[in-house]
Amino acid sequence: MVTSAVVFDLDGTLVDSAGDIAEAVNRTLDDLSLPRVSEATVRSWIGEGVRKLVTTALRDAGVDRTLDEVMPSFMRHYHECLLRSPQLYDGVLETLEALQAQRLPMAICTNKPSALVPPLLEHLAIDRFFAHIIGGDSLPQRKPAPEPLQHVAALLGQPVQGCLMVGDSATDLHAANTAGMPIVLVRYGYTRDLDLDAADAVAVIDTLPELLGHIA
Structure with a gap:
């Protein structure tokens, strides 16, 4: 056809945009007093939407926080980092x-x-x-x-x-x-x-x- x-x-x-998405994830982890992760790691998480991304980050960190608790913080950072680089x-x-x-x-x-x-x-x-x-x-x-x-x-x-x-x-x-x-x-x-x-x-x-x- x-x-x-x-x-x-x-x-x-x-x-x-992986660097900017990684920074948004890491600022969210900062808010939770959790260790940052590499850009390469975040790059491997990208592709299935922001809720799946944050779910994966929380699971990787082993933190017992609900997605609804963390998403407002992540979305604020995502907006802030959108045009960073x-x-x-x-x-x-x-x-x-x-x-x-x-x-x-x-x-x-x-x-x-x-x-x-x-x-x-x-x-x-x-x-x-x-x-x-x-x-x-x-x-x-x-x-x-x-x-x-x-x-x-x-x-x-x-x-x-x-x-x-x-x-x-x-x-x-x-x-x-x-x-x-x-x-x-x-x-x-x-x-x-x-x-x-x-x-x-x-x-x-x-x-x-x-x-x-x-x-x-």
């Missing part, structure tokens, strides 16, 4: 410009809280490329459930099979495979324990500009 739209994950696909991955701007020149509609489907996405995109000067944004709290479901991808395809007015998902994790892969949306995976993101070479994907790419060669 001809590619009629492209749907991007955000963190780990377009933007390297995010960076676009190499080739992102050029790739988005090329897709726009092909008149392909684009959207974001991320597990990041929806209120945090527009300021991040604006800060990085890529907000103009995306017709729609689906965040982790936009629907009752979030990735790896298929509904966010199905919903964004409907917003774009395109069949699910005609949209191409671009992501970096097992969360993205499962959501796309379940929704019936083809997916291209990037090697440079927050892949965690995903075996990229065994993934059911259209392609696995080393840099985002390679995506242009896989637009049907």
